[in-house]
Amino acid sequence: MGKIIALANQKGGVGKTTTAINLAASLATLEKKVLVIDADPQANASSGLGIDIRVIESSIYECLINKSAPDEAIHHTCIEGLDIIPSHIDLVGAEIEMLDLPNREKIMREALTPLKSRYDYILIDCSPSLGLITVNSLTAADSVIIPVQCEYFALEGISKLLNTIKIIKSNLNPSLDIEGFLLTMFNSRLRLSNQVYNEVKKHFRELVFETVILRNTRLGEAPSMGIPVILYDAESTGAKNYLSLAHEIIKKN
Numbered sequence: 001m002g003k004i005i006a007l008a009n010q011k012g013g014v015g016k017t018t019t020a021i022n023l024a025a026s027l028a029t030l031e032k033k034v035l036v037i038d039a040d041p042q043a044n045a046s047s048g049l050g051i052d053i054r055v056i057e058s059s060i061y062e063c064l065i066n067k068s069a070p071d072e073a074i075h076h077t078c079i080e081g082l083d084i085i086p087s088h089i090d091l092v093g094a095e096i097e098m099l100d101l102p103n104r105e106k107i108m109r110e111a112l113t114p115l116k117s118r119y120d121y122i123l124i125d126c127s128p129s130l131g132l133i134t135v136n137s138l139t140a141a142d143s144v145i146i147p148v149q150c151e152y153f154a155l156e157g158i159s160k161l162l163n164t165i166k167i168i169k170s171n172l173n174p175s176l177d178i179e180g181f182l183l184t185m186f187n188s189r190l191r192l193s194n195q196v197y198n199e200v201k202k203h204f205r206e207l208v209f210e211t212v213i214l215r216n217t218r219l220g221e222a223p224s225m226g227i228p229v230i231l232y233d234a235e236s237t238g239a240k241n242y243l244s245l246a247h248e249i250i251k252k253n
Contacts, residue, residue: 025228
């Protein structure tokens with residue numbers, strides 16, 4: 001049975017999508033079968049894995065709102081063993097459409113449960129909010145990775161996310177755990193990066209991944225080519241960091 005991991009942080013620009021794309025690619029490179037769920041209306045994870053959302057016929061929106069079969073929305077990527085259910089701009093209105101649906105917080109779980117036996121890991125790229133789609137993602141997940149940007153205001157809002165996780169754990173998903181806090185965009189030469197690293201380590205201790213994602217230009221360039229960084233430049237720091245994270249997650253599980 002596979003494991004569903006959500007990547008969540010209501011603060012934007014912290015590396016959720018970059019992590020979803022490159023962690024998934026690294027896990028697939030290590031011969032794990034991986035599915036990415038793009039649960040962000042911006043659909044950056046979809047385009048970052050080479051999916052043209054202008055021509056797709058089925059997305060996560062259809063799975064949630066129309067109860068379409070997830071198989072109809074699964075797309076293969078350029079990496080063997082890595083699939084994706086893409087997003088669509090229509091997902092912007094999904095939260096309003098879901099308000100009157102029964103068990104509205106568990107729709108994602110119902111859609112993904114049949115897929116767990118087919119994949120080793122299912123990664124959900126959440127949108128930068130704590131809305132109903134993110135609640136659905138956390139309710140469906142077994143654990144959550146929280147990317148933390150090594151910059152000012154990094155810790156701002158984490159308490160809100162942790163409170164949301166606590167509420168979901170109490171009311172909707174008792175088995176939800178924190179997979180770990182992932183420090184991203186780290187620059188060892190900057191005092192601020194080291195301060196954020198020390199603060200996160202002090203507060204969350206063993207919940208912080210040993211792997212740190214260093215600031216790396218290749219990570220920013222790869223999405224424009226529609227490929228993960230491991231295909232764009234396998235020798236880059238970013239590729240090595242995410243491969244290290246994949247090893248750490250496999251070992252942990």
